[in-house]
Amino acid sequence: MRRWIGGIVVGGLLWGMWVLLWRGAAWPILALGGLFPVATLGATKAGTLPMDFPLSAWFRLDLWLAFAGTVCALVVAAVARTGWAILTGRVRSGIIAIPIRVRSEMGQLLLLWAITITPGTIALLVEEDTAYVHCLHRPSGPCLSGTTLVENLLVRLWG
Numbered sequence: 001m002r003r004w005i006g007g008i009v010v011g012g013l014l015w016g017m018w019v020l021l022w023r024g025a026a027w028p029i030l031a032l033g034g035l036f037p038v039a040t041l042g043a044t045k046a047g048t049l050p051m052d053f054p055l056s057a058w059f060r061l062d063l064w065l066a067f068a069g070t071v072c073a074l075v076v077a078a079v080a081r082t083g084w085a086i087l088t089g090r091v092r093s094g095i096i097a098i099p100i101r102v103r104s105e106m107g108q109l110l111l112l113w114a115i116t117i118t119p120g121t122i123a124l125l126v127e128e129d130t131a132y133v134h135c136l137h138r139p140s141g142p143c144l145s146g147t148t149l150v151e152n153l154l155v156r157l158w159g
Helices: 001-024 027-033 037-046 060-086 105-117 147-158
Strands: 096-097 120-126 130-135
Touching: 001 027, 001 037, 001 147, 027 037, 060 105, 105 120, 105 130, 105 147
Parallel strands: none
Antiparallel strands: 096 130, 120 130
């Protein structure tokens, strides 16, 4: 039962992000976005999408708010940095390998989601304990700004 709830919650979050990205609530947008909860529930029921969440993760509102606030702050900072790069024409792109400590699949998914929605970065692949990320502004070391804070929050939530 807990897996089903997880599938519905994740599908609902995806549905909400779909509506926000389209910036409208017309019936075609809502209908197509409604496929997210149906698909995640079906994949969860079939066993292809593991949703075994620890119960403690659901009740840590403080960590969820810190995660959301951190991701929002990273997005705002990245928008400014990317806008400045567009105006000045200074871009130093490349692919970096980031070591990750999050072990659960849901924690890794949320980490990759946080990296990908940040302008100027796209999470490409996770192999064992390494994530490969394409960066518009390649850092000098194997760490993106703010990723460590997001990862620490996810380790506390998911392990």
